[in-house]
Amino acid sequence: MRTLDLTEKDPSKRITIYFEGEEYEAYEGEKFPVAMLANGVYWLTISTEGRHRGAFTFGPVPLTVNGVKNINGRKLRVRDGMRIKRQSYDEFQEQVNVDRDKPVLRYVVDVAVIGAGPAGLGAVEEIGGKLTVALIEERGWLGGDMWLKGVEQEDFGDPRGAIEKLTNFPENVRVFLSTAALGVFDRGEYLLVPAVRKDQLIEVMAKRIVIATGAVDSIMLFENNDYPGVFRRSDALEVINVWGVAPGRRVAVVGAFPEEVLPELERWGIEYVVVPNPRRVEGVGRVERLIDGNGNVYEVDAVIMADGRIPDINPVTQAGGKLRFKRGYYTPVLDDRHRIREGIYVAGSAVSVKPHHANYLEGKLVGANVLKEFGFEAEPCTYRERLREYEPVGRQIPRFPLDEFRGEDVQICGCGVTLKKVDDVVKSGITDLQIIKRLTHLAMGFCQGRFCLFNGALLASQRNGTPMGELDMPVARPPIKNVRMKVPAGRD
């Protein structure tokens, strides 16, 4: 077993890869960052500003693989003999192959469900068999965030078992895995969802859309919060429960929601310490210790951020939805049928953060509403009743000790937006979030604000006193997920 392996892997899949010329043991098809983590290697990339980064916080992980530059390291699956090198963010492949364009794959369905977590699966369970469905899931698995869980879930029990039950789809449900929806566009009586799977462009025309794209983990602000060895909750759970690799030998769990991670660590016997108020991470090229707001020092090799989740508002604002601020986060404004506008429904943690089973019920509720639109018998009110038993999770609006931080070490965004950069703009007399965004490039990089905009909003609000609900929030523009230009460039 490798340094951080938790489980035995299939020996027939054992391979050798080379990173920066060094030989490492890996398993065929493993994600590259996971293979490196298992070997105890956290540092994978260097930001434009020269910061060492891993693959489990934010920022891109571009790599040179077998001589080809600018390969996305987060998604890279390793093969035997692969030679992988670090590269800077701005390197790119100058000589490219102009291969023949692949024809666009086109589908026409009654309903496109974007996101196959408990909410999306709930919606499909409700409408499947009656209406034709395209279920579009960006990740390589069904079940969304619940697939990452190893412990029993409220009202669902064993998460894997529950997902298996929900994924016995009828014939008229077409599933698109590892397929990222690029947005929602009006097409007369239809709505168009273009999507991309590897280099394949897919166009799904649907009469109704269900946005079930879930929530994102909050990024906590502390010094060196981008160091190799710092993990988002979801990435930590993925390496543990999907790949059988530990985030570290001794980890610190930081943030207001440690209970979302601790049972998973305990299950595997991973040693941990809970630190509610992290101030600074230190180490040579990777996490070696964590210092909290009281000056206590913890010797750890990984830090897991468990500071709660917030709805991913990008798919909603791109599709024309409006937002309001409630329970400590932005949430779509819905009509009494759970729609942001005619034809577009939202369900699950894209609406509010709550247990998986509540998201599933919300998916069923939306599914029932869709069925009624198509003239089928359905009873959304029963799901609405059951949903009332779950109170969505509220988040306290944090107040950051902004003036105590070393501003250049606190990363708001992986694209080089530091606390200092934002504060410098604020001090120059600009307090409008829309202009702060444009002068700092906050929310203008790879994630289009998915991970950084909320913290930017908190900062603007804390600095200028404007309540979060009154900020002029930027909307997401298509494509809502990055796509290589050659994919939409094809002509057919």
Place this chain on the structure above:
Amino acid sequence: MPTRSLPERSEITIVGGGIVGVTIAHELAKRGEDVTVIEKRFIGSGSTFRCGTGIRQQFNDEANVRTMKRSVELWRKYSEEYGFSFEQTGYLFLLYDDDEVEEFKRNIAIQNRFGVPTRLITSEEAKEIVPLIDISEVIAASWNPTDGKADPFYATAAFALNAERFGAKLVEYTEVKDFIVENGKIKGLKTNWGVIRTGTVINATNAWAKLINAMAGIGVKIPIEPYKHQAVITQPIKRGSIKPMVISFKYGHAYLTQTAHGGIVGGVGYELGPTYDLSPTYEFMREVSYYFTKIVPALRELLILRTWAGYYAKTPDSNPTIGKIEELDDYYIAAGFSGHGFMMAPAVAEMMAELVTKGRTDLPVNWYDPYRFERGELRGQALQMG
């Protein structure tokens, strides 16, 4: 810092806080005038922050060449004084057939006559300037190294902060609802936050100019309509990869360049409207990707970060309307820039400040005469892309 509180009175009020309104306020305040800008959302939010960043003198008529020559001088002066990025990295027009070459030879002659150093170069020379371009079909290029680009965010913020330093007031999130006029004289403006007393109004609202003209009740025919144009930006790559603005009429009337931040930005001639809708379209994403990857094949492997839309506030001849409207005392207009507002703004601001304070200017303002449509004297189409 821009506020949300409306002053009770202001000698001059500029409606519209884009680059044109803000630079006019800057020039007027610098000349000691009492001036207020009223912007319905935030500074730059209309078309300025959505623009393609290019600043060129390669036009096809005398007036626009002269105006842009002055504008470039002012861009250089203020970028040095205020410390924002304005790079004279040139405009490179890729030419693919003899007719195009002949047309550009005529344009180059006009440009050279007014001291703009444009010249015709070979495709190999073009490739030396931008090694990433595909020149397999290019036969020549029109190249002016003194054209350039600026960051609309930093430039507009710098003009805004310095306008305030000279005493101008910038009021955001305030919408003009009506004019108060007595005996043909402007007395004030009604806004959603109350009344501002003022004697002079400058309409710098570009895409919304016809709405403000209607409020002013002027009878002159000034046709300005908003058209949706879109732009794209890719992931940042090594600085200096595409220094100039590269233009290709053959491939979609495309313009593209690299921003100071490193992304490749630009658009194609895909026009929708007239409309006030600004939602980006899927068709644009496909069109721009097809054309851009023809011009620069290496873009195939770069990630698109986002697309967005802005307005070309177009007149029938793609030239702006700039000047005094005689029917209403005192009402001026600087609008209808047809995609050229950002690049022209510093010269237009100087033009307008001279008109307002002295009643005359040496810059060729007559070309932009707002009455030309009523008289049926349209100008030649200004050279336009995107």
